[in-house]
Amino acid sequence: MLGSGFISDFYANAILSKRHPESIAVVQSRTLEKAQAFAKKFGISVATDSIQEAVSNENIDVVIIGLPNHQHEEAVQAAAEAGKAVLCTKPLGRNAEEALRMLKIVEEAGVFHGYLEDLVYTPKALKTVETIKAGAMGRILWTRSRETHPGPHSDWFWNKELAGGGAIVDLACHCIELGRNYIGKDEKPLEVFCWADTQVKPIDAEDHAIGLIKYGSGAISQFEVSWAFRGGLDLRDEVMGTEGTVWINHFLRTGFEMFTAPGSSGYVAEKAESDSGWIFPVGDELQELGYNHMFVDMFNAIDNGTAPLETFYDGYIVNAVMDAAYRSAESGRWEPVKLDVWRGKQPGEGKAGKQIDYDEHHILIKEELLPNGVKKVILKEKATGRILQKTI
Numbered sequence: 001m002l003g004s005g006f007i008s009d010f011y012a013n014a015i016l017s018k019r020h021p022e023s024i025a026v027v028q029s030r031t032l033e034k035a036q037a038f039a040k041k042f043g044i045s046v047a048t049d050s051i052q053e054a055v056s057n058e059n060i061d062v063v064i065i066g067l068p069n070h071q072h073e074e075a076v077q078a079a080a081e082a083g084k085a086v087l088c089t090k091p092l093g094r095n096a097e098e099a100l101r102m103l104k105i106v107e108e109a110g111v112f113h114g115y116l117e118d119l120v121y122t123p124k125a126l127k128t129v130e131t132i133k134a135g136a137m138g139r140i141l142w143t144r145s146r147e148t149h150p151g152p153h154s155d156w157f158w159n160k161e162l163a164g165g166g167a168i169v170d171l172a173c174h175c176i177e178l179g180r181n182y183i184g185k186d187e188k189p190l191e192v193f194c195w196a197d198t199q200v201k202p203i204d205a206e207d208h209a210i211g212l213i214k215y216g217s218g219a220i221s222q223f224e225v226s227w228a229f230r231g232g233l234d235l236r237d238e239v240m241g242t243e244g245t246v247w248i249n250h251f252l253r254t255g256f257e258m259f260t261a262p263g264s265s266g267y268v269a270e271k272a273e274s275d276s277g278w279i280f281p282v283g284d285e286l287q288e289l290g291y292n293h294m295f296v297d298m299f300n301a302i303d304n305g306t307a308p309l310e311t312f313y314d315g316y317i318v319n320a321v322m323d324a325a326y327r328s329a330e331s332g333r334w335e336p337v338k339l340d341v342w343r344g345k346q347p348g349e350g351k352a353g354k355q356i357d358y359d360e361h362h363i364l365i366k367e368e369l370l371p372n373g374v375k376k377v378i379l380k381e382k383a384t385g386r387i388l389q390k391t392i
């Protein structure tokens with residue numbers, strides 16, 4: 001485990017909580033003191049302040065990177081050189097150039113690589129993707145994903161150079177990958193339109209952004225992110241298909257609402273702003289945030305010699321989309337997603353909508369049962385293109 005901060009804690013709890021056969025053998029942190037405290041908490045036998053020493057320990061098969069964004073590449077390089085499987089947290093890189101280098105490092109070294117994008121592993125997202133793949137939503141037209149909270153918990157996130165940006169690089173990476181999973185990861189992201197601004201915090205990076213991503217299938221995917229939202233961690237997705245709709249609330253309003261006058265005196269859920277009054281706890285955070293399913297998929301894939309659901313390639317695509325979002329926020333125009341590596345479909349494949357014939361001369365646009373019991377159909381005349389209506 002490289003890093004002993006916020007995310008390493010979640011990862012260690014997920015890995016060790018469900019009686020997995022895996023164990024954590026080594027933890028590395030910036031200071032030996034912090035590494036030792038983490039090791040004590042999780043029963044880890046080796047604590048070190050050296051990345052090199054950690055990755056070359058002979059008792060480990062897998063390196064998990066939970067370091068700040070500017071240290072991902074160095075850690076990937078060290079793990080790949082040591083011949084270890086490598087799992088890296090989000091965002092993969094601070095930009096696509098960095099992410100592509102990391103993809104090349106692991107592919108050239110021939111080591112297993114997994115992109116730790118937990119939110120596509122939430123039970124709700126997994127069920128949604130399964131339902132979409134079964135055809136129950138028809139063709140996906142539009143997705144919307146929102147992640148907003150009152151801002152990150154460590155200094156380096158707020159430093160544009162170390163983090164690679166602000167709320168986009170920190171939060172939109174989740175939203176973009178959720179959108180890709182719903183739309184189909186083999187659909188090419190073509191261009192991005194993005195508004196970003198620093199509305200609240202005294203920082204150089206953006207603390208708010210909204211973006212639109214056009215895909216090769218014609219689908220559009222929307223992200224909405226904030227580092228100044230009040231009221232906790234708001235994680236919501238919407239999917240609209242030609243045959244169905246999904247609305248997901250992952251976290252803040254999951255159907256579990258609690259009132260406590262004196263307060264629960266402590267941690268309620270990630271980024272919760274209050275522990276008294278009406279509160280919105282989360283029954284099993286590791287599960288609801290996808291961490292358990294994510295590590296099961298990663299370790300199963302390592303055991304079976306297969307690819308996990310999320311790889312460094314996916315991390316690279318997400319970085320390329322975010323780069324286009326930053327360019328668009330600057331230029332005020334749609335900006336192309338620049339992909340040196342693309343392994344999916346070409347734009348336009350499968351784009352045509354399904355046409356339903358009403359009769360020999362007409363195409364059905366819509367039918368509706370009106371309040372007076374009359375059924376009405378809206379039709380398009382094939383020969384002339386004229387739109388007309390009929391009541392039945």
Ligand SMILES: NC(=O)c1ccc[n+]([C@@H]2O[C@H](COP(=O)([O-])OP(=O)(O)OC[C@H]3O[C@@H](n4cnc5c(N)ncnc54)[C@H](O)[C@@H]3O)[C@@H](O)[C@H]2O)c1
Pocket residue numbers: 003004005006007008029030031034066067068069071089090091116117118153154155156170
């Ligand atoms: N849902 C998620 O998947 C999720 C959530 C939070 C964070 N993350 C990612 O995990 C990574 C680490 O984030 P975190 O929240 O654990 O951060 P953190 O600040 O809580 O922990 C960072 C860790 O890296 C170490 N470190 C080494 N060099 C450092 C430096 N120069 N500055 C600061 N810390 C340094 C710290 O000692 C600490 O152990 C980031 O890439 C972040 O984007 C992912």
